[in-house]
Amino acid sequence: MQELLEKIEKRRTFAIISHPDAGKTTLTEKLLLYGGAIHLAGSVKARKSNKHAVSDWMEIEKQRGISVTSSVLQFDYAGHRVNILDTPGHQDFSEDTYRTLMAADSAVMLIDAAKGVEPQTKKLFWVCHRRKLPIFTFVNKLDRYGRNPFDLMAELEQVLGIHAYPINWPIGIDGNYKGVYDRIKKQIELFEDDNSHGSKILKSTTGSLDDPQIIEALGQELYDNLCNDIELLDLAGDEFDMTRVNNGELTPLFFGSAMTNFGVRSFLEKFLELSPQPQPRILQNGEILDPSTEEFSAFVFKIQANMNPAHRDRIAFMRICSGVFEKGMSVYHKQGGKVVKLSQPQQFLAQERTIVEKAYPGDIIGVFDPGIFGIGDSLSDEKMKVQFEDFPVFPPEIFARVQPKDSLKRKQFVKGITQLAQEGAIQVFEQKDIGIESFIVGVVGVLQLEVLEYRLINEYSAQLLMNQLAYTVARWVYAEDKKLIDNIKGLDSGMLVYDQKDRPVILVNNEWSLNWILERNPGIQFLTVPSDV
Numbered sequence: 001m002q003e004l005l006e007k008i009e010k011r012r013t014f015a016i017i018s019h020p021d022a023g024k025t026t027l028t029e030k031l032l033l034y035g036g037a038i039h040l041a042g043s044v045k046a047r048k049s050n051k052h053a054v055s056d057w058m059e060i061e062k063q064r065g066i067s068v069t070s071s072v073l074q075f076d077y078a079g080h081r082v083n084i085l086d087t088p089g090h091q092d093f094s095e096d097t098y099r100t101l102m103a104a105d106s107a108v109m110l111i112d113a114a115k116g117v118e119p120q121t122k123k124l125f126w127v128c129h130r131r132k133l134p135i136f137t138f139v140n141k142l143d144r145y146g147r148n149p150f151d152l153m154a155e156l157e158q159v160l161g162i163h164a165y166p167i168n169w170p171i172g173i174d175g176n177y178k179g180v181y182d183r184i185k186k187q188i189e190l191f192e193d194d195n196s197h198g199s200k201i202l203k204s205t206t207g208s209l210d211d212p213q214i215i216e217a218l219g220q221e222l223y224d225n226l227c228n229d230i231e232l233l234d235l236a237g238d239e240f241d242m243t244r245v246n247n248g249e250l251t252p253l254f255f256g257s258a259m260t261n262f263g264v265r266s267f268l269e270k271f272l273e274l275s276p277q278p279q280p281r282i283l284q285n286g287e288i289l290d291p292s293t294e295e296f297s298a299f300v301f302k303i304q305a306n307m308n309p310a311h312r313d314r315i316a317f318m319r320i321c322s323g324v325f326e327k328g329m330s331v332y333h334k335q336g337g338k339v340v341k342l343s344q345p346q347q348f349l350a351q352e353r354t355i356v357e358k359a360y361p362g363d364i365i366g367v368f369d370p371g372i373f374g375i376g377d378s379l380s381d382e383k384m385k386v387q388f389e390d391f392p393v394f395p396p397e398i399f400a401r402v403q404p405k406d407s408l409k410r411k412q413f414v415k416g417i418t419q420l421a422q423e424g425a426i427q428v429f430e431q432k433d434i435g436i437e438s439f440i441v442g443v444v445g446v447l448q449l450e451v452l453e454y455r456l457i458n459e460y461s462a463q464l465l466m467n468q469l470a471y472t473v474a475r476w477v478y479a480e481d482k483k484l485i486d487n488i489k490g491l492d493s494g495m496l497v498y499d500q501k502d503r504p505v506i507l508v509n510n511e512w513s514l515n516w517i518l519e520r521n522p523g524i525q526f527l528t529v530p531s532d533v
């Protein structure tokens with residue numbers, strides 16, 4: 001028990017959220033660099049040998065330069081076990097991001113110093129805020145032109161409604177910064193260019209606020225500006241209050257530059273000190289499960305097939321919520337209703353996968369999935385048989401009819417579509433009794449359709465015929481009397497299909513059509529999320 005408590009206390013599991021291009025890949029890499037998990041960060045490697053960032057697993061991500069899937073990376077730093085959940089920045093993959101956030105205990109919100117709060121930052125912030133995740137903010141790209149830090153703080157407050165407590169503060173004229181002042185250590189840290197372009201751990205000069213050498217290096221004007229800023233923050237700024245941070249009302253704010261490594265180490269250390277250890281989880285029956293509960297429990301938040309083209313395997317990623325995971329263990333799979341052995345348990349250390357002997361609450365492990373797990377599934381010690389709260393489901397907004405180009409490849413096609421649906425990469429619907437071999441695929445972002453096509457060709461050798469449909473709205477249909485559903489009236493401009501669990505769904509062009517149908521079909525209800533009733 002004591003051992004379990006100690007392990008929990010040392011763990012930090014978080015996701016980085018940001019708008020594309022804010023520097024998430026770069027920051028992730030730098031954290032790995034400081035954690036000793038890699039020795040040379042990818043920014044230099046990429047230029048020299050065309051190798052890409054370590055967290056980009058899929059070929060398609062490299063081609064498009066965006067992170068499509070969320071990956072998980074783990075490293076140790078100063079006695080802490082750090083689990084970073086990487087999330088795709090592109091909005092077309094936000095479903096994946098939402099699911100990944102279910103596995104995090106806190107979030108790091110990354111902001112480009114020149115751009116401030118961007119649309120995707122806003123969306124992701126609200127998801128974290130709704131879940132009351134503590135949010136830590138890192139303002140990146142301090143090495144080049146950036147906005148006035150007071151303006152950025154005001155923007156966080158106005159746009160996101162969150163107050164910020166700056167842990168450090170940029171020194172210099174707006175847009176031309178020399179370093180940062182650490183408000184906790186009361187120490188100045190100045191950039192020192194080592195010509196490595198951020199590939200190595202950065203050297204910097206530090207000194208106290210009254211160090212004559214530092215004052216000289218800054219010049220009197222910058223020094224006076226800094227003293228004024230600090231005074232203003234102390235007088236007019238928020239008090240640091242950990243309870244407000246934990247409730248998601250106050251965000252500790254850091255300034256730095258992931259590319260040049262500036263401020264990365266101090267951010268990491270302070271973050272590990274302040275961020276929450278693995279938190280209790282809510283069960284479907286409303287009860288709370290504490291991580292120190294001795295019995296093992298976990299939930300699946302991500303499934304990924306063919307991560308490694310050399311082994312056509314499928315991995316279910318789970319977050320451990322309580323107890324201890326031990327290699328070779330069998331657990332109760334709530335959704336499947338039986339005991340299963342978790343085989344080939346793995347953890348992910350930069351580019352390498354390692355077999356896990358033991359893992360603890362907050363840890364993310366991947367296990368071999370013979371095709372039995374689904375997103376949101378609960379696993380636990382047989383004594384507990386817990387079920388965690390449901391995962392959010394998003395109604396798709398883009399639809400396409402897909403069928404195999406070559407009917408001889410039908411089997412691979414069906415297998416690919418089914419597996420990608422289980423991964424949660426697409427939602428699949430079927431039209432009944434139409435006599436053609438096709439599926440209706442629903443997605444939230446159009447890029448998901450491109451990924452579907454790419455993956456079916458590359459992983460299943462199946463070419464597609466794809467026709468995008470004019471529908472934009474999907475609703476699950478509920479009626480006490482099932483016959484009403486079979487005889488729905490007014491569906492001229494819509495389509496009745498069935499999801500993978502054989503639940504009826506209607507697809508229509510717009511909200512107006514929904515009302516038109518509702519008026520003509522008393523006794524029918526439309527639901528934005530599936531209901532099993």
Ligand code: GDP
Nearest residue numbers: 020021022023024025026141144257258259260
């Ligand atoms: P992501 O889309 O959020 O993962 O962003 P990336 O990490 O791929 O970074 C986007 C671009 O910003 C790349 O060209 C990076 O080299 C650059 N970048 C990242 N961090 C910094 C930084 O601290 N300073 C500067 N000047 N550029 C940065």
